[in-house]
Amino acid sequence: xxxxxxxxxxxxxxxxxxxxxxxxxxxxxxxxxxxxxxxxxxxxxxxxxxxxxxxxxxxxxxxxxxxxxxxxxxxxxxxxxxxxxxxxxxxxxxxxxxxxxxxxxxxxxxxxxxxxxxxxxxxxxxxxxxxxxxxxxxxxxxxxxxxxxxxxxxxxxxxxxxxxxxxxxxxxxxxxxxxxxxxxxxxxxxxxxxxxxxxxxxxxxxxxxxxxxxxxxxxxxxxxxxxxxxxxxxxxxxxxxxxxxxxxxxxxxxxxxxxxxxxxxxxxxxxxxxxxxxxxxxxxxxxxxxxxxxxxxxxxxxxxxxxxxxxxxxxxxxxxxxxxxxxxxxxxxxxxxxxxxxxxxxxxxxxxxxxxxxxxxxxxxxxxxxxxx
Amino acid sequence: xxxxxxxxxxxxxxxxxxxxxxxxxxxxxxxxxxxxxxxxxxxxxxxxxxxxxxxxxxxxxxxxxxxxxxxxxxxxxxxxxxxxxxxxxxxxxxxxxxxxxxxxxxxxxxxxxxxxxxxxxxxxxxxxxx
Numbered sequence: 001x002x003x004x005x006x007x008x009x010x011x012x013x014x015x016x017x018x019x020x021x022x023x024x025x026x027x028x029x030x031x032x033x034x035x036x037x038x039x040x041x042x043x044x045x046x047x048x049x050x051x052x053x054x055x056x057x058x059x060x061x062x063x064x065x066x067x068x069x070x071x072x073x074x075x076x077x078x079x080x081x082x083x084x085x086x087x088x089x090x091x092x093x094x095x096x097x098x099x100x101x102x103x104x105x106x107x108x109x110x111x112x113x114x115x116x117x118x119x120x121x122x123x124x125x126x127x128x129x130x131x132x133x134x135x136x137x138x139x140x141x142x143x144x145x146x147x148x149x150x151x152x153x154x155x156x157x158x159x160x161x162x163x164x165x166x167x168x169x170x171x172x173x174x175x176x177x178x179x180x181x182x183x184x185x186x187x188x189x190x191x192x193x194x195x196x197x198x199x200x201x202x203x204x205x206x207x208x209x210x211x212x213x214x215x216x217x218x219x220x221x222x223x224x225x226x227x228x229x230x231x232x233x234x235x236x237x238x239x240x241x242x243x244x245x246x247x248x249x250x251x252x253x254x255x256x257x258x259x260x261x262x263x264x265x266x267x268x269x270x271x272x273x274x275x276x277x278x279x280x281x282x283x284x285x286x287x288x289x290x291x292x293x294x295x296x297x298x299x300x301x302x303x304x305x306x307x308x309x310x311x312x313x314x315x316x317x318x319x320x321x322x323x324x325x326x327x328x329x330x331x332x333x334x335x336x337x338x339x340x341x342x343x344x345x346x347x348x349x350x351x352x353x354x355x356x357x358x359x360x361x362x363x364x365x366x367x368x369x370x371x372x373x
Numbered sequence: 374x375x376x377x378x379x380x381x382x383x384x385x386x387x388x389x390x391x392x393x394x395x396x397x398x399x400x401x402x403x404x405x406x407x408x409x410x411x412x413x414x415x416x417x418x419x420x421x422x423x424x425x426x427x428x429x430x431x432x433x434x435x436x437x438x439x440x441x442x443x444x445x446x447x448x449x450x451x452x453x454x455x456x457x458x459x460x461x462x463x464x465x466x467x468x469x470x471x472x473x474x475x476x477x478x479x480x481x482x483x484x485x486x487x488x489x490x491x492x493x494x495x496x497x498x499x500x501x502x503x
Contacts, residue, residue, distance in 0.1 A: 020385060045375065131380045143376040149440060159448055162475065167388065168496040175388040183384040187438070189445050191420060191431045191475070194389050198493030203486075210487055213418075215474055224492065234491030315498055350375075 001040055001106030003332035003368075008034045009136065020180055021129045023172040026364055032125055033366040034133055038337060038353055040372040044106050045144045045351070051110040051272045052100050052341035052348040058270070059115055062262050063089075063253035074278070075258040076292055076319035081230045084239055084249050093248035095346070096154055096181075096221070097123075098255075101361070102272075102339045105330035109271040112263075113324075113338065114290070118247050118255035119225050121173055122367060124180045126342060126352030127151070130369035141371040145350040147342050148184065154345040155188035162191040163246075164211060164220040169196045178223050185221075197224050202234055209234075209243045221246040226255070227293055227319075257322050258292040276324040288324045288360075291316040297362035302326060310359050329359070336361075337368065379440045404473045406466040412459075418476035423447050425457035428468045429475075 009015060016024050016032055024032035040048075066075065067089060072082055099120035102110040127147035134143045155163075163185055167178040182192045195211040200220075203210050209217040222229070222245050229235055229245075238249070253259065260276040267273055280287055285306040291299045291314075298314025304326075329336035337355040341348055356365040384390045402408065404419060412424035413434045420429040426447035435454040436445040446455035464472065 018385070020382060128380055128382065131377060134376070145376045148377045148380045168493060169388070171496075179384055179386075179388055179390060180382070183382055186383055186431050187381075189430065189432055189448065189450065193418070193475070196388070196493070197496070198490050200492055201487035201489045202491055204488065205486065213474075214487065224496070228495035229492060232492050232494050234488075237491075 001038060001044055001104070001330070003335065003337075004037055004039060006035060006037050006137070009133075015132070016125075016129045019128045019132060020124045020176045022176055028364055029366075031364075031366055032129060033355075033368050034137075036335070036355075036368050038368060038370040040106070040144075040370060042142075042372055044104075045372045048102065048104060048110055048144070048339060048341050048351060049348045051102065051104075052343060055100055055112050055115070055272055056098075056343050056346060056348075058263055058267060058273075059117070059254045059259065062259055062266055063250070065266060066253055066259070066262065071262065074262065075253065075256045077252060077256075078227075078230050080235070080239060081226070081249065081252065084241065085252060087241065088248045089250040089253075093244065093250060094157070094246060095248055095251060096246055096344065097151070097349075098247075098251075098343045099352075100341045100343065102341060103327050103329050104339045110339065111274050111327055112260070112272055113274075113327075114257055114260070115254055116340075118251045119223050119295070120340075120342075121177050121223070122340060122352050122354065123147070123177050123342075125367045126340065126350055128180065130352070130367075133369045134371055138371050141373050143351075143371050144341075147344060147350040150344040150347070150349040151181065151184040152188045155185040155190050158185070158188070158190045158219065160190075161219050162193060162215075164193050164195050164217045166195050166197045166200065166220055167223040169198070174223050178221065181221060195220075197222065200234070202237055207237075207240065207242060209237070217243050219244045219246065225293070225295075226252045256292055257290050257294075258320070260290075260322050260324060274325045274327055276322055278320075278322060280323040283323055283325055286326050288326050289321050290324060291321055292319045297360050297365075300360050300362075302359050312360050312362050338365075377440075404464065404469045404476065406463055406469045408469070409461055409463050411461045416472070416476055419472035420475075422464070424462045425455065425459040427462050427464050429464070429472045 098117035101113040104110040165178045165182040167174040185192050199212050201210045261278050264276045286304050289301040294316035299316040300312050301308040302310040335355045337353045338361045340352045342350045353368050354365040355368050410422040414422040420431045421433045422429050423434045432445045443450040444454045
């Protein structure tokens with residue numbers, strides 16, 4: 001695993017914008033950063049792929065234990081959601097995708113930092129932008145990236161249905177992520193429609209969700225966290241299974257960092273897991289504190305000597321925290337990459353790297369393309 | 374080789390880009406079972422009319438996917454283009470009803486008692502992706 005400095009393509013901004021990556025620059029600098037790239041060996045990519053496959057099934061097994069042992073409180077799952085989760089689990093409701101964030105230095109086993117199993121983003125850049133970057137800059141090299149065709153393949157089972165796609169409004173990254181997923185669904189030959197999450201209507205007389213044209217919403221991909229859906233006004237209507245949402249509600253078991261201590265408890269000393277607990281005690285004074293529910297690295301604290309030496313802000317943490325052994329990300333000229341391995345339809349499908357000079361990867365971390373040879 | 378053989382985007386632009394984009398201009402007449410449509414007639418929201426199958430679909434008749442080397446027709450994919458002498462037909466009554474419901478090139482049915490804004494409130498103080 002090596003980091004290389006590169007000369008960005010002169011027109012990279014317009015090139016990535018034309019692919020849907022309109023959010024390539026933050027207020028503080030570039031988000032899409034092709035002034036660098038990472039090179040892997042085939043063996044390293046195989047290692048990441050194997051780890052992600054193994055971790056996905058460990059997570060499924062851990063979720064089974066949560067259900068079998070009624071560990072709902074450990075994940076701070078609201079009681080109203082439990083029956084729907086159980087039904088969704090029993091039906092094995094369709095799950096499209098997720099992203100494992102792994103610490104990996106190329107030699108030690110990849111370590112799970114967290115599983116973004118409900119509302120993962122950084123998808124357009126991983127599936128599309130870096131693929132075109134590779135075509136233009138290193139056409140002879142390979143890339144761990146079959147995300148696009150796997151998404152299309154996953155949608156094919158919905159032939160004959162109409163799937164709505166929903167996100168919050170005025171958030172370019174969310175909107176473009178959902179538009180891209182809708183694109184892949186369309187390419188699978190499935191009928192699609194769009195509706196913003198706050199435009200979803202509840203037709204009380206017919207007890208069904210409808211879009212702005214009053215078309216019934218029977219299947220809906222939503223880039224909106226389940227715990228928010230349950231807590232909001234229309235959450236009461238979810239209990240009746242009036243709509244099949246994608247990701248399904250059973251994904252609440254996997255997207256919750258409360259699963260990390262359970263994974264460690266069930267698989268102590270597993271090479272792809274970090275010791276994680278529900279109290280800081282077993283880790284003494286050096287650990288990372290993470291909210292059970294949070295996004296983009298919000299409200300995470302790196303603790304040393306009992307004090308936070310690095311901490312991110314945010315509005316999360318009400319459901320409680322977990323305490324994970326501190327693992328240093330590999331450092332390349334001051335940059336620390338996190339490997340995001342994508343799961344599509346339960347199989348590893350690709351890789352996206354985000355790097356930062358800080359220890360905590362957050363919403364200002366840069367996406368850097370990769371290749372392997 | 375782990376990379377996709379080809380990646381293409383069909384929908385580009387804002388969130389409502391593509392098939393469900395709001396339409397401007399005059400709308401087509403209502404879709405009914407006694408209306409004839411030629412093959413590949415496109416109606417926003419309803420999709421492309423496949424005359425041999427008397428129904429609307431999201432992709433054009435015999436749309437070719439170079440990645441899989443398959444052709445799309447009648448809601449299915451096949452290794453060769455579909456051949457038919459039917460290039461004009463009328464949709465079935467049920468297809469016409471559903472297509473009329475789905476179309477987005479004119480205003481929908483007049484107000485029914487539908488409540489909105491029941492989702493989305495948490496996002497105003499948080500970011501939803503991860």
